Amino acid sequence: MNSAVKVNNVYKSFKKGKTEVKALQEISFEVNKGELFGLIGPDGAGKTTLFRILTTLMLANKGEAWVDGFEVVSQYKEIRKRVGYMPGRFSLYQDLTVEENLSFFATLFNTSLQENYDLIKSIYQQIEPFKKRRAGALSGGMKQKLALSCALIHRPTVLFLDEPTTGVDAVSRKEFWELLHQLQAHGITIIVSTPYMDEASLCDRVALMQESRIMEINSPKGITENFKKPLWSVRSADMYKLMLDLRSGDVVDTCYPFGQYHHVVFKKDPHTVEEAKQAIATISAKDLEVQRIPATIEDCFMELMRK
Amino acid sequence: MNDDHAISVSQLTKRFGSFTAVDAITFNVKRGEIFGFLGANGAGKTTAMRMLCGLSFPTSGQATIAGFDLYRDAEKIKKNIGYMSQKFSLYEDLTIRENIRFYGGIYGLTDKQIKSKTDFMVDHLHLENQVDNLVKSLPLGWKQKLSFSVAMLHHPKIVFLDEPTGGVDPVTRREFWTMIYEAAHEGTTVFVTTHYMDEAEYCDRVSIMVDGRVDALDTPLELKRKFNAPSMEEVFIQLARKAKRSDN
Numbered sequence: 418m419n420s421a422v423k424v425n426n427v428y429k430s431f432k433k434g435k436t437e438v439k440a441l442q443e444i445s446f447e448v449n450k451g452e453l454f455g456l457i458g459p460d461g462a463g464k465t466t467l468f469r470i471l472t473t474l475m476l477a478n479k480g481e482a483w484v485d486g487f488e489v490v491s492q493y494k495e496i497r498k499r500v501g502y503m504p505g506r507f508s509l510y511q512d513l514t515v516e517e518n519l520s521f522f523a524t525l526f527n528t529s530l531q532e533n534y535d536l537i538k539s540i541y542q543q544i545e546p547f548k549k550r551r552a553g554a555l556s557g558g559m560k561q562k563l564a565l566s567c568a569l570i571h572r573p574t575v576l577f578l579d580e581p582t583t584g585v586d587a588v589s590r591k592e593f594w595e596l597l598h599q600l601q602a603h604g605i606t607i608i609v610s611t612p613y614m615d616e617a618s619l620c621d622r623v624a625l626m627q628e629s630r631i632m633e634i635n636s637p638k639g640i641t642e643n644f645k646k647p648l649w650s651v652r653s654a655d656m657y658k659l660m661l662d663l664r665s666g667d668v669v670d671t672c673y674p675f676g677q678y679h680h681v682v683f684k685k686d687p688h689t690v691e692e693a694k695q696a697i698a699t700i701s702a703k704d705l706e707v708q709r710i711p712a713t714i715e716d717c718f719m720e721l722m723r724k
Numbered sequence: 725m726n727d728d729h730a731i732s733v734s735q736l737t738k739r740f741g742s743f744t745a746v747d748a749i750t751f752n753v754k755r756g757e758i759f760g761f762l763g764a765n766g767a768g769k770t771t772a773m774r775m776l777c778g779l780s781f782p783t784s785g786q787a788t789i790a791g792f793d794l795y796r797d798a799e800k801i802k803k804n805i806g807y808m809s810q811k812f813s814l815y816e817d818l819t820i821r822e823n824i825r826f827y828g829g830i831y832g833l834t835d836k837q838i839k840s841k842t843d844f845m846v847d848h849l850h851l852e853n854q855v856d857n858l859v860k861s862l863p864l865g866w867k868q869k870l871s872f873s874v875a876m877l878h879h880p881k882i883v884f885l886d887e888p889t890g891g892v893d894p895v896t897r898r899e900f901w902t903m904i905y906e907a908a909h910e911g912t913t914v915f916v917t918t919h920y921m922d923e924a925e926y927c928d929r930v931s932i933m934v935d936g937r938v939d940a941l942d943t944p945l946e947l948k949r950k951f952n953a954p955s956m957e958e959v960f961i962q963l964a965r966k967a968k969r970s971d972n
Contacts, residue, residue, distance in 0.1 A: 459893035460864045557765060583890065586764045586919045587957055588964045612891045615922060615957075627893060657905040673898050674905070676925020677944055715894045722895055 420483070421575050421606035422448040422471060427480030429466055440466040442629045444480070448608060448622075453601050456610040457617045457714070458626030464610040465505060468579050471608075472502045485574045498526070501573035503564050505580040505610075511553030515544055515563055518552050519570060526571035533572045536603055540596060541566050558589045565596070569605075576600065578609040582616065594619050614715045625718055632721040637714060644712035644720060646670075647686045649693055650678040653702035662701035673719060680716055729788070730755045730882050730913035731776065736785035738771050745771040747936035748785065753929075755881075758904060758914045760924045760944075763933030764964040769917055772933070776915070777884060778802050790881040803831070806875035809886035813871035816860035820851060823859055823874060831878035845873050865896035872903055882913040889923065901926050921956040932960060934967050 429441040441463045448454040456464045469475040471484055473493035481488065487495040509518045519541075523529050534541075544562050547555065552563060561581060568576060578597075582590045594616070597607055609620070617623045618637045625632045625640070633640060651672075653659045660679055663672040670682045687693040693707045712720075731753035738746040746768045753759045763769040774780040776789055778798035787794040790804040807813075814823045821842060828838035846855050849869055854862065862870070868889060875883050885904075889897050904926070908914050916927060924930050924944060931941040940947060940963055944956055951959045 459896070460891040462893075584887075584919065586964070587921055587960045588764055590919075591957075591961060613920065614894060657909045660902070660905070673895075674901055674926065676922060719894050722893065 419450060420447040421450045421452065421485055422446075422454075422608065423483045424467075424471070425481045427467075427470065427477045427482060429463075429470065429475070429477050439629045441470075441477070444631055446624055446631060446634050448606060450606055451601065451604055453597060453607045453609070453619075453621045455617055455620035455623040456608065456626055457612075457614060457623050457718070458610075459612050461628070462626040463629045464626060465579055468502070468504075468577050468608075468610065472500055472577055473497055498571070499574045501568035501571070501576040503568045503576075503578045503581060505583065507560050507564060509552045509560070509564055509567060512551060514549050514551055515555070516548040518563060518567055522567040523570045528571050530570065533570060536572055536600075537566045537569050539599060540569075557585060561585065561589070561593065569600070573605065575606045575608065578607065580610055580612065582611060582613065590616075614713070614718055617714045623714075625714075625721060627718075627722055632724075633717075640714060640717050641712050644717050646682045646720075648710055648712050648716060649681045649683070649687075650675070650708045650710045651681050651693075651697060652678045652706040653704055655702060659701050663697070666700035668696050668700060671719075673716075675713075675715075680710070728754055730757070730790060731759075731915070732786075732788045733776070734786040736772070736775060736787050737783050738768075738775060738780065739783045744936055746775070746782075749933075749936075749938045751931055751938055751941055753882075753913055753915065755913055756908050756911050757929065758908050758916065758927045760927030760930035761915060761917045761933070762921075762924055762930060762960060763917075764967055766969060767933040767964075767967065768936040769933055773884060773886070773915075773917065777805060777807060803878075804881045806878070806880035806883040807886070808871045808875040808883065808888060810868070810888055810890055811886075814859045814867065814874060817858060819858055820846075820855045820862075820870065823870075824877070827874050827877055833878060841877060845870075849873065865892040865900070868892060868896075868900055869903060872900065876907060876912070880912065882915060883907065885914065885916045887918055888916065889918075890920070921960055924956045924960075930956070932963050934963050935969050939963050939966075 424444055424446050427441055427444040430437050430439045444467060458464055470477050471482060471489060473489050473496050476490065484496045485499050489496060513521065519530055540562050544559055547559065552560065555563065582593055601607060620637065622634065622636050624634045660672055660674060663669045663681060668683060670684045672679050672681045683696060687696055690707050694705050697705055729752045734750050735748045736746060737748050749772060761769060771780065775782050776787065778794065778801040782794065789801045792800045818826065824842045824845060825838055828841060846852055859867065889900050904914055918924060927944065929941065929943050930947060931938045947959045951962055953959045953962065
C-alpha cells in the first residue's frame with residue numbers, strides 16, 4: 418500500500434447535553450508517502466477530531482482509516498509505535514527539564530536521543546543551551562521546538578502536527594515551515610493543520626475543511642485554478658464607503674475586504690480594466706485603482722463556503 | 725498635543741533593571757485611524773501597550789492618550805479606552821446578558837443604558853436566541869464579535885485589540901473587520917496588535933517594533949514599496965531578522 422494515510426467515509430459525533438454535535442461527516446482522503454499534507458480550516462471544522470482518530474486516541478462512529486498500512490482500531494498498537502503527534506495544546510511535562518522530557522519520551526519508545534540524533538539535530542541544537550531549564554519556563558517558540566523534538570524522537574513514519582503555528586510570530590512561523598520541509602526530505606510524511614489560509618501554499622496538497630466536512634482536496638495551485646469567476650482587486654481613498662457602495666449596488670456579486678484592497682466578482686464580468694472602472698464609478702468613488710487578479714486560497718475557501 | 729491625535733507618544737521608555745523593554749519610542753495615531761502595532765515575540769509590544777492603557781508607568785518620556793496625560797490622568801485614560809484580547813475578554817461562565825451587565829457596570833453605565841445597550845447588541849449581532857446562554861456555548865466567531873462590541877460598550881475614544889481574529893473562518897473574519905471599519909468610520913481610533921501580516925494589511929498605518937524600538941512606521945503599501953517586498957510578511961521578516969534579542 419502506497420498511502421501513508423487512507424481515510425474512508427469517516428463520521429464522528431459527540432453528545433453535548435441533549436443535542437448531537439456532528440464533528441466529522443463523510444471524510445475520505447489519502448495522503449501519499451512522503452507528502453506534506455495540510456488540513457486547512459477554522460476552529461471547530463473538525464481538524465483535531467480527525468487527528469485524534471488517526472492517532473488512535475478516539476474511535477470514529479463510522480468509516481475506516483489506515484495509517485502507514487495499519488488499521489486504526491484493530492492495529493492501534495502498531496500505529497502508536499510509528500506516528501509522532503504534536504497536539505495543539507502544549508502537552509509536555511512542565512515540571513521536567515528540556516533534557517528530562519526528551520529522555521522520558523525516548524524511553525517510552527525504547528530509544529535514545531543519540532539513536533535518532535541526525536533527525537532532530539537541527540531542531541534540538543536551538544534548544545540545547547536551555548536543556549537544564551524546566552519546560553514550563555520556556556518561551557512559546559522554544560516550547561514548540563521541544564514538542565517537535567519529542568514527537569520525532571522515535572523516528573516516526575507519519576508526523577501529525579495540530580496547529581503548530583497558532584500564536585507564533587511571523588519569523589518563527591517561517592522557520593517552522595522550513596523545518597517541516599527539512600523533515601520531509603528525511604522521508605517523513607507530515608500532516609499539519611492550520612487555520613491560516615496563507616500556509617496552504619507551503620503544503621504539497623491540502624484539504625479545505627469547514628463545519629465537519631472536507632470541501633475540496635487539491636494542490637494549492639489546483640485549488641486556486643479552480644476558482645472560475647474573474648476576480649478583481651479594487652481600491653479607493655475611502656475603503657469602508659467603497660465596500661458599502663459595492664455591496665448595496667447591483668453591479669457586484671461579491672465584495673470581500675482583503676486588507677489594502679477589496680476583492681470583487683462582478684455580476685456581468687467587464688472585459689477590460691476601463692469597463693470595470695466605469696461599472697464601479699456608476700455607484701462609488703472615482704479615484705479608483707482596479708486590477709484583474711488571480712484568486713488566493715482565501716477567495717476559494719469563501720467561494721466554497723457559499724455552496 | 726494636536727487635537728487630531730488620539731495617541732501621541734514621545735521618547736517613551738520602560739526599563740526593568742538594566743533591561744530596556746521599550747526604548748524611546750515616538751509616534752502619533754490619528755483620530756479614527758486603524759493603527760497596526762507589530763513586532764516579534766519579545767520586541768516590547770506588550771510592555772508598550774500596557775503603558776498606553778495606563779496599566780504600567782513609564783520610566784521616562786511623554787504620552788497623551790485620548791487627550792489625557794499618562795502620568796497625571798491614568799485613571800481617566802482607562803475610562804476612555806476599550807480593550808479586547810483574543811485570549812480573555814468575556815467570562816465564559818456568565819451568559820451574554822450577564823457579561824454585558826458586568827462590563828456596563830464596570831464602565832459606570834446606568835441600568836437604563838445597560839438595558840438599551842443589551843437590546844441594541846442582541847439585535848445588531850442577531851443574538852435573540854442566545855442572549856441567556858453561557859458565553860462558552862458560543863462559536864468562536866460570535867465570541868469575537870461580542871467581545872469587540874463589549875469593548876465598545878462605553879463609546880471609548882480608542883479601542884485596543886490584542887490579536888483579535890485568530891482561528892475563525894475567512895468570512896467571519898471579514899465580518900469582524902467590517903465592524904472595525906465601522907467603528908473607525910464613526911471616529912473611534914483602533915489600535916491593533918497581531919502576528920498575522922495579512923491582518924496588518926487592513927490597517928491604515930502600521931508600526932513594527934524591533935528590540936524595543938519602532939523601526940518602521942507607514943502605510944502597508946508604502947512599507948512594501950520601501951522594503952521592495954511583495955507582502956507585509958516579507959517586510960516584517962526583513963526587519964525582525966535584524967533583532968538582537970528574541971525569546972527564541
